Amino acid sequence: MGFFGNQFSDVVEWEEFRDDMIFWKWHNNEVKKGSRLIIRPGQDAIFLNNGKIEGVFEDEGEYDIESEIVPFLSTLKGFRFGFNSGMRVEVLFVNTKEFTVRWGTQNPINIPAPQLPGGMPIRANGTFQFKVNDYVGLIDKIAGVRDSYLVEDVKIRITAILDQLLMRWITKEGKDMFNLQANAREIGAGIQDDLNMELMDDGMKVTGFQVMSFNYPKEIQDMINKTASHGMVGDVSKYQQISVADAMAAGKGSGTASDMAGMMMGMNIAKEMMENQKADSGGGQNTGSPSPQPAGSEKAIPNFCPNCGQKIEGTKFCPNCGQKLV
The missing domain is CATH 3.30.479.30 (Band 7 domain)
Incomplete structure (x- = not known):
């Protein structure tokens, strides 16, 4: 530690503060009687002597170094400022934030x-x-x-x-x-x-x-997205039913969604008609001519209403639209 320097400082403070700076060292200056220490919010000031900690000051504020700082320094507390003498110290300012x-x-x-x-x-x-x-x-x-x-x-x-x-x-x-x-x-x-x-x-x-x-x-x-999609769908037929219901609900405000729902319903009806027709024929192929209807027999009731597509359960009138079937 040296005394009687020619360059004195009236204020000891963090002169180059930056938010991204973890610490900054004030040094190579001598402080004289009447010098002040300024500690700003989020800063600690550490007085060093030959690389060793003399004192740590954590409270923000402005302090008189001679009367409020020196008395708390470890080995320098007996130091007295003379008329022309100063105290050479290093002060490490530390940014305390996270x-x-x-x-x-x-x-x-x-x-x-x-x-x-x-x-x-x-x-x-x-x-x-x-x-x-x-x-x-x-x-x-x-x-x-x-x-x-x-x-x-x-x-x-x-x-x-x-x-x-x-x-x-x-x-x-x-x-x-x-x-x-x-x-x-x-x-x-x-x-x-x-x-x-x-x-x-x-x-x-x-x-x-x-x-x-x-x-x-x-x-x-x-691949991950595709696997996740398959897992979310699960039961494909159930997913199709939900999609139709959503499309019909959206059809109130969108003609396209409504048309899509109608098209899917039509496809389902056609598929069901084909399956029923296949079941009625016993699953085999009809290679001969159709059997003639007995004389005087009634006309056969269709499986689906020709007017609205409703499935018929043996009635002569469509339960949905009232269309006569025979």
């Missing part, structure tokens, strides 16, 4: 899959959160040799090992390779624990890690 960072895999991660001999290339993206939680570790590992540190620096470090961590947690036993989103929370929690071990010595803690989505190759995604 940072949120977006991440994404730079290259596809080739995940082993039994169905695909060459593996399945998957991309993923999401967010993670972190904050400074240990000033001693931060100073020993980073702030001791750097004047500032950005969120981008942490992001670069984390993304460098993220592919390995994703591979590790995706391939854990029991994961469905074609529905990884169902396990996204478990995968994210495992990666968060591993990242905490990585950053712990640097005085930082990962407070959250989220996987927003897994992205498959187009061919795989199309």
Whole structure:
């Protein structure tokens, strides 16, 4: 620590504050009697002497360094400002907020899959959160040799090992390779624990890690969508009935939907007529001429009304429209 400097500072504050800056170091200046310390919201000020912490000040506000700061410094509390003397110190300003960072895999991660001999290339993206939680570790590992540190620096470090961590947690036993989103929370929690071990010595803690989505190759995604569609349909005939009902309901406001419903109903009626006709003939082919009707016999009642298509149950009049049938 040096005294009697020629460059004095009246104010000690974070001069280059940025939202994405984790810490910034004020140094190479001497403070004189009457100098002030300014701590803004979301900042802590750490006084350093030869790389060691002298005092940590967390409350925002403006302070007189001689009367309100020096008395609380570990080894400098006996220092007295002389007429021409100043005190050379380093002050580390730390951003105390929780940072949120977006991440994404730079290259596809080739995940082993039994169905695909060459593996399945998957991309993923999401967010993670972190904050400074240990000033001693931060100073020993980073702030001791750097004047500032950005969120981008942490992001670069984390993304460098993220592919390995994703591979590790995706391939854990029991994961469905074609529905990884169902396990996204478990995968994210495992990666968060591993990242905490990585950053712990640097005085930082990962407070959250989220996987927003897994992205498959187009061919795989199309197959997943098709399989899901088949599973949703289930009973095809039931799905057809629901579709007809929906189309009829929509027909109140749409002629196209109504026409489609009518067409489908007509197709169903025609199909049923053909099946009934086949059943009446015993399922065989009629190779001869039709048997003549006995003289004086009544005309046969049709199976469907020629006017409205209603199925007939042996009556001489259509129960739907009243059409005479014989």
